[in-house]
Amino acid sequence: MDLLEYQGKQLFGKHGVPVPDGRPATTVPEAVEAAEELGYPVVIKAQVQIGGRGKAGGIKLASDRAEAEQHAAAILGMDIRGFMVHELYVEKASEIDEEYYAAIVFDRSAKKPMAMLSRMGGMDVEEVADTDPEAMRMLHVDPLLGLQDFHGRRLAFDSGIAADVVRPVGAMLAKLYDVFVREDATLVEVNPLLVTKSREVVALDAKVTVDDNALFRHPDVAEMRDLSGEDEQERMAKERGLTYVKLDGNVGILGNGAGLVMSTLDVVAQAGGRPANFLDAGGGSKAEAITSAVEVILSDEKVRAVLFNIFGGITRCDEVARGLIEAFEQIKPEVPFVVRLDGTNDKEGRALLAEADLPNVHTEATMLGAAEKVVELAAA
Amino acid sequence: MAILVDQDTRLVVSGITGREGTFHSLRNRDYGTNVVAGVTPGKGGQDVDGVPVFDTFHDAVEQTGANTAMVFVPPRFAADSILEAEDAGIDLIVTITEGIPAHDELRVYNHLKRGRSRLVGPNCPGILSPGKANVGIIPAQFFKEGNVGLVSRSGTLTYQIGNELAQRGFGNSTIVGIGGDPVPGSSFIDMLELFEADPETELIVMCGEIGGSAEEEAAGYIAESVSKPVLAYIAGFTAPPGKTMGHAGAIVSGTKGTAAAKAEALEAKGVRVGRNPTQVSEIAVEILGTRV
Numbered sequence: 085m086d087l088l089e090y091q092g093k094q095l096f097g098k099h100g101v102p103v104p105d106g107r108p109a110t111t112v113p114e115a116v117e118a119a120e121e122l123g124y125p126v127v128i129k130a131q132v133q134i135g136g137r138g139k140a141g142g143i144k145l146a147s148d149r150a151e152a153e154q155h156a157a158a159i160l161g162m163d164i165r166g167f168m169v170h171e172l173y174v175e176k177a178s179e180i181d182e183e184y185y186a187a188i189v190f191d192r193s194a195k196k197p198m199a200m201l202s203r204m205g206g207m208d209v210e211e212v213a214d215t216d217p218e219a220m221r222m223l224h225v226d227p228l229l230g231l232q233d234f235h236g237r238r239l240a241f242d243s244g245i246a247a248d249v250v251r252p253v254g255a256m257l258a259k260l261y262d263v264f265v266r267e268d269a270t271l272v273e274v275n276p277l278l279v280t281k282s283r284e285v286v287a288l289d290a291k292v293t294v295d296d297n298a299l300f301r302h303p304d305v306a307e308m309r310d311l312s313g314e315d316e317q318e319r320m321a322k323e324r325g326l327t328y329v330k331l332d333g334n335v336g337i338l339g340n341g342a343g344l345v346m347s348t349l350d351v352v353a354q355a356g357g358r359p360a361n362f363l364d365a366g367g368g369s370k371a372e373a374i375t376s377a378v379e380v381i382l383s384d385e386k387v388r389a390v391l392f393n394i395f396g397g398i399t400r401c402d403e404v405a406r407g408l409i410e411a412f413e414q415i416k417p418e419v420p421f422v423v424r425l426d427g428t429n430d431k432e433g434r435a436l437l438a439e440a441d442l443p444n445v446h447t448e449a450t451m452l453g454a455a456e457k458v459v460e461l462a463a464a
Numbered sequence: 465m466a467i468l469v470d471q472d473t474r475l476v477v478s479g480i481t482g483r484e485g486t487f488h489s490l491r492n493r494d495y496g497t498n499v500v501a502g503v504t505p506g507k508g509g510q511d512v513d514g515v516p517v518f519d520t521f522h523d524a525v526e527q528t529g530a531n532t533a534m535v536f537v538p539p540r541f542a543a544d545s546i547l548e549a550e551d552a553g554i555d556l557i558v559t560i561t562e563g564i565p566a567h568d569e570l571r572v573y574n575h576l577k578r579g580r581s582r583l584v585g586p587n588c589p590g591i592l593s594p595g596k597a598n599v600g601i602i603p604a605q606f607f608k609e610g611n612v613g614l615v616s617r618s619g620t621l622t623y624q625i626g627n628e629l630a631q632r633g634f635g636n637s638t639i640v641g642i643g644g645d646p647v648p649g650s651s652f653i654d655m656l657e658l659f660e661a662d663p664e665t666e667l668i669v670m671c672g673e674i675g676g677s678a679e680e681e682a683a684g685y686i687a688e689s690v691s692k693p694v695l696a697y698i699a700g701f702t703a704p705p706g707k708t709m710g711h712a713g714a715i716v717s718g719t720k721g722t723a724a725a726k727a728e729a730l731e732a733k734g735v736r737v738g739r740n741p742t743q744v745s746e747i748a749v750e751i752l753g754t755r756v
Contacts, residue, residue, distance in 0.1 A: 190566065192646050192676045192713075195573050210718070227570045268567050270646075297712060298565035300540060327710045331702075342644055342710025343618020343673055346699035350723075351740050353702045362703075364710040395623045397589070397603040427623060428603055451624065452742050 085294045088131040090173040091308045092290030095267050101259045101274075102286045106175035115156035116149060118174035124148055128155045131171040132164050140164045145177060178288060183276035184245055185209055185220075186257060188231075188264040190271065196224045197264060199231060199257055201239040205276035219243075231261035252285040253277070267305060268298030317361070317383050324376045326363060333358025335462045336381040336390035336419075338374075340365050340399045348393045351451060357459035360387045369399050374407020375414060382417055389462035392423040393451055394433075401425040401433030409440045420444040420461045424454035466593035466638040467613070467658040467665075468556060468584070469497075469532065473597045476501040476524045476554070478545045479536035480512050488536065488560075488601050489515065495598040500528040503545075521545075521552035534590070534599050535559040542586060543568035550581040558599050559585035559649070566712070569647035576649065583649025587711070588641035589619035602639060610635020612748065613659035615652060616671035617644050617678075618711070621699055621741070625671055628745035634752070637665040644673070644711025652682035660690050667693050667752055669744065672726055674700030675714045679726040687733040693751050696730050696737045697744045698723045 087095070090108045097103060107118035108131070119126045130142030137143050142164050144155040152174070162169045183206035191198040202220045204212045213220050221243040225231045236254030245253055256277065264272045273291040280286065299306040321328030327342070331349075335357045339345035342364050349359040361384065365377050381390055394404050404425060411417070423445060425433045437447060446461075448454035475492065479485035480502025490513055493499040499515050501524040508519030518524040521533065533549040535542055535557060542561040549557045557576075564586050576583050584591060590600010595609040601619070606627050612634050616622040619641055626639060640655050642648045652670055659665045668690070672679040679698065686694050701723040703709050705716040716722050727737045736751075738744030 190570075190646070193681070195570065195647050197570070227567070227574050265567060268565055270566055295566045297539060297563045298567065301565075329704075329707045329709060331704065339620070341618060341620025342714060343616070343621030343671070343699050344624055346618075346673055346703060346709050346714065347621050347624065347697075347741060349702040350699060354740060359702060362707075362709055395620045395627070397620060397623055398601055399620075426627065427606070450742070452740060 086133045087292045092292035099262045104176045109172045112156045115172050116152050119152040122176045125177040127175045127177050129173045130159045130169040132167040134167050179281040181281050182279040185275045186277045187273040199223050201243045203245045268295045321380045329362040331359050333360045334386050334388040336360045336387040338363045339393040351455040355455040355459040371407035375411040378411035389458050390421045391458040394425050396427030400428050401430040405433035405436040412442045422446045422454050422458040424448045465664040467662050469591045469593050469597040469599045473532045474500045474530045475532050476530035477534045478503045485536040492598050497597040521548045525552045532556045539563040543572050557583045562587040573647050585643040587645040588643030591640050593638045608635040611666040613637045613665040613668045614639040615655040617673050625741045628741050632745045646713040653685045669695045672698045674703050675721045680729040683729045683733040694735050698726045
């Protein structure tokens with residue numbers, strides 16, 4: 085789960101990472117009130133989960149009430165690369181002396197956390213890594229030991245940042261690591277990490293990703309989920325306990341098990357079709373789960389045909405067939421279905437479908453045959 | 465021969481008294497796996513259809529000589545259970561549980577690496593050595609003994625590919641699910657090493673998916689250290705960046721972890737990559753000859 089800047093900064097504050105004073109706002113009057121409280125100049129920042137806010141006009145400096153009002157009104161409702169701005173963060177403006185970059189990331193390859201620091205912040209960090217790899221210093225941390233002071237100092241000295249801020253930057257790294265571990269984050273990124281004119285070190289931005297699997301121990305973070313940023317179908321699927329990812333094609337897809345569903349999308353694409361979604365009905369799906377999965381798939385109006393690709397292990401094919409029959413009774417779909425059932429109780433499942441004789445449901449014996457058939461039907 | 469599980473496996477199941485735990489433990493026993501014990505704190509002294517339940521792994525190991533553990537407990541208790549199994553001296557810990565927090569997995573992985581216990585999973589379907597032992601939830605009825613070693617990050621996709629191979633007459637030495645999480649206890653490389661040393665295995669099929677760099681790392685290892693033919697399949701060519709495709713570990717970040725990059729890395733090292741599960745079985749026929 086990706087947090088918005090101000091949510092990340094709330095976690096920073098909780099763990100002692102210095103941040104400029106600021107207030108979230110969802111309306112123009114709220115933003116103006118926040119600005120008045122903070123004192124000018126303030127920066128009004130769009131809260132969206134996408135980079136490049138500044139270039140898109142989503143970050144503006146306001147030096148008085150009129151400007152605060154004008155900028156807040158302009159930014160709220162703005163579309164930044166497909167993300168609608170519903171929230172603002174009003175922050176006390178900082179006087180910039182130097183901009184660095186700091187992050188704690190989860191290095192999957194080394195299976196360890198990795199601390200990163202660069203004296204070249206405020207810009208696209210991948211660009212820095214490409215043009216001047218030496219400018220980005222990295223250090224793996226043993227998760228059983230944690231980030232020690234010497235790690236922070238070593239990175240700070242190695243990265244060539246100004247000598248007078250080595251200690252506070254090292255200290256900030258240690259605190260960012262606290263955020264990373266204690267909040268179950270998989271990414272904590274500060275770009276830019278700011279040195280102000282008075283040589284104070286603050287986190288001017290915050291990018292935090294929290295592990296969805298750990299939300300059970302962070303109810304406060306779980307409440308931060310930004311539902312407005314989620315697709316309607318994805319939200320509906322989540323409420324029903326299904327794993328659904330919306331794509332932009334017209335072939336609806338349901339399978340059991342993440343790998344098999346991914347493979348099904350690929351095979352449909354190879355057959356010349358465009359998948360409308362990824363939907364994993366999960367292991368051991370019962371008929372009701374299948375029925376609600378059909379509802380989710382068909383709630384996407386672009387879907388012209390649906391493919392069921394099931395290899396039953398724990399999942400029983402007769403349950404899948406029952407779910408589909410039930411879905412036809414409840415929803416009466418208008419698009420054709422192609423069904424491929426293999427594995428546990430496949431014969432029973434196919435017999436149930438044959439008996440029900442549902443309109444416009446085609447059974448296929450193989451995954452490839454089913455993919456070809458559904459692509460043909462979606463194009464018809 | 466086979467790898468990891470066989471007739472010498474003495475299985476202890478953590479979470480045996482839960483609904484799923486009971487079902488699959490007994491299913492494994494019915495297959496012929498030697499299920500010697502269960503562990504559920506507070507339920508020591510009970511039994512599950514004749515399998516004795518202990519309060520701790522230590523008691524189970526001491527009294528039954530268990531050498532392999534299967535972890536079936538809910539995500540919030542799983543890391544603790546794995547660490548307890550390791551502390552009790554279990555050699556192989558197979559973790560089926562899905563949804564364990566990444567930081568728990570990081571700590572477990574880095575701790576286990578210092579000892580001698582091997583972890584397979586989490587979030588995996590387990591390990592099946594056809595005709596010998598089944599530890600986990602793989603539906604054994606689709607597989608028979610043979611010379612193809614199969615290692616995969618995904619459950620049902622393994623069944624699909626295994627079934628395509630079976631239809632062409634191939635059986636398996638062992639099928640290992642290493643799991644779909646970002647920190648798997650065992651990697652493709654660990655399994656390639658075991659299959660390379662297993663005399664029964666003549667072809668290794670590895671089934672990868674988007675996310676991380678495990679397939680790329682395996683490609684380098686195969687070129688240097690594997691003499692047996694390796695055949696690969698990668699799922700997720702159509703996955704868009706930034707979206708988790710069902711498995712916590714299956715996500716393309718920026719330009720990293722794409723299926724195309726993985727297939728390319730493998731092919732660059734001479735590993736043939738099937739474009740769909742059916743093609744994998746066709747290439748297997750080319751490599752090993754027709755078995756039907």
